[in-house]
């Protein structure tokens with residue numbers, strides 16, 4: 095049984111938090127936009143409170159933001175009610191995308207998600223299954239394998255419910271997991287030198 099407690103609890107606080115590195119975020123959005131076409135159907139996984147979805151949805155025909163936290167999705171829907179946008183919807187869904195039809199998406203987007211998912215292979219396989227042949231998985235994930243000093247701090251925070259599950263990915267393992275799920279990596283980038291947030295554009299084989 096998937097546990098959404100941590101994310102449900104912090105959703106309202108998360109919605110109020112500010113973006114740590116705005117230039118890196120804007121560069122990330124620009125990079126994603128370069129791969130979007132006006133006719134595309136896009137699925138965002140782990141969309142949080144929908145901020146990115148609201149910015150990217152005008153570039154495509156249909157955009158669905160999903161998150162396993164119903165609290166995050168409730169906030170995303172409130173934002174959408176304040177700023178209605180044609181073609182944008184939000185739904186509760188885990189990264190395993192159990193209700194997403196096979197080969198129904200042109201692009202799957204996952205920002206700051208896969209390092210938080212215990213079964214990363216299942217999540218990447220789900221993204222692959224839901225994409226049409228040649229469709230794109232665009233993801234950005236902190237690769238924290240080298241940040242050994244964080245481990246004891248995070249462990250204590252997890253024990254007291256102040257941090258979620260966290261995978262200490264290396265860039266090598268992350269890329270390997272994407273390829274093993276059936277993708278060819280076509281572009282990579284790093285937009286925040288202080289945090290190794292690996293940005294990857296991968297095409298479904």
Ligand SMILES: C[S@@+](CC[C@H](N)C(=O)[O-])C[C@H]1O[C@@H](n2cnc3c(N)ncnc32)[C@H](O)[C@@H]1O
Nearest residue numbers: 101140141142161162163166188189205206210
């Ligand atoms: C760090 S936040 C990132 C939110 C947003 N993508 C962003 O970049 O601001 C991680 C999000 O992933 C969601 N999440 C974590 N594990 C998930 C899973 N297994 N399936 C779907 N969503 C998940 C959380 O609820 C949270 O909203």
